[in-house]
Amino acid sequence: MMKNGEKWLDVDGKPIEAHGGCRLNYGGKIYWYGEDRTGDNYVSCYEKTAKGWKFLNNVLTVNSPKQPTRVKSDLSLITEVASGEKVHAIIERPKVLYCEKTGKFVMWMHYENGVDRKCARCAVATCDTPYGDFVYHGSFNPYGNDSRDCTLFKDGEKVYFFSSSRSNLDMHVYLLADDYLNVNKFIGALFSNELREAPAIIKKNGKYLIVTSYCTGWKPNQSTFSVSDSIDGVFSVNQNLGDENTYFSQSAFLYENEQGDIVYFGDRWGGNDFNKTGVFDYAKSGYCAYKIEFDGKTATLIRSEDAFNE
Ligand code: DGJ
Numbered sequence: 001m002m003k004n005g006e007k008w009l010d011v012d013g014k015p016i017e018a019h020g021g022c023r024l025n026y027g028g029k030i031y032w033y034g035e036d037r038t039g040d041n042y043v044s045c046y047e048k049t050a051k052g053w054k055f056l057n058n059v060l061t062v063n064s065p066k067q068p069t070r071v072k073s074d075l076s077l078i079t080e081v082a083s084g085e086k087v088h089a090i091i092e093r094p095k096v097l098y099c100e101k102t103g104k105f106v107m108w109m110h111y112e113n114g115v116d117r118k119c120a121r122c123a124v125a126t127c128d129t130p131y132g133d134f135v136y137h138g139s140f141n142p143y144g145n146d147s148r149d150c151t152l153f154k155d156g157e158k159v160y161f162f163s164s165s166r167s168n169l170d171m172h173v174y175l176l177a178d179d180y181l182n183v184n185k186f187i188g189a190l191f192s193n194e195l196r197e198a199p200a201i202i203k204k205n206g207k208y209l210i211v212t213s214y215c216t217g218w219k220p221n222q223s224t225f226s227v228s229d230s231i232d233g234v235f236s237v238n239q240n241l242g243d244e245n246t247y248f249s250q251s252a253f254l255y256e257n258e259q260g261d262i263v264y265f266g267d268r269w270g271g272n273d274f275n276k277t278g279v280f281d282y283a284k285s286g287y288c289a290y291k292i293e294f295d296g297k298t299a300t301l302i303r304s305e306d307a308f309n310e
């Protein structure tokens with residue numbers, strides 16, 4: 001049984017590196033993608049097996065193949081600074097969906113150049129298989145906007161991209177093109193001037209539930225939830241979810257398990273040490289899985305020491 005906040009191990013006893021990620025059900029299998037900041041890695045992929053999470057591949061790395069698309073973008077995955085040093089990019093919040101139209105697995109993410117956090121771009125990568133070596137298509141500002149914490153949400157035939165913008169003051173919503181390689185329509189801005197990030201969305205019984213955190217760097221804070229009848233409609237006023245630290249976690253994604261429960265999957269950045277010592281070490285970051293009880297109007301986060309459903 002996995003413990004909330006700890007660094008979980010894969011079936012080979014190695015730490016799982018899949019932070020700020022997503023869960024994809026495809027072909028009867030369950031994949032977990034997330035940030036991997038070890039070595040030359042950016043994003044790794046794991047598969048859920050009867051024995052636990054099995055490492056499959058470092059699907060995006062410093063050395064990933066690159067290919068431009070119709071979207072004007074910056075293909076840099078390394079930044080050379082004045083001293084000649086080559087700095088790794090910061091790749092955060094990778095989310096992957098399968099595009100029926102193209103047969104491609106499409107990853108969207110938050111890109112920064114690793115020198116400062118001023119690029120505020122989204123980035124896109126694709127692959128013909130769920131855990132092959134993704135091809136990097138570059139980073140860009142959607143309609144020229146800042147784009148930081150983000151997520152994807154597939155609603156029938158349509159796919160939406162949510163991203164924190166305007167220095168995280170607004171949560172932008174975009175409809176993607178039907179090949180998922182670009183934004184196609186700006187839907188609007190949610191929670192304007194409310195400083196929300198780490199968006200995670202699920203649809204249950206016709207209701208759309210979105211969880212977001214406040215913005216306090218790597219420190220946990222009060223998450224909120226909001227509900228709508230339409231993914232591109234009006235969302236309710238944010239209400240608190242969990243306690244003032246969201247049980248020492250920040251949202252990464254929501255999913256429905258085989259029993260129909262909604263699971264909140266989050267990161268405990270810096271692991272349990274950060275909350276005790278105040279000294280941040282990304283490498284100690286752990287994971288949290290809590291059950292959410294949702295009646296269509298109110299969401300309740302159920303605290304536990306043991307990870308729920310993992
Ligand atoms: C909180 C965000 O959710 C993370 O993705 C990361 O950008 C950190 N802030 C950096 O402080």
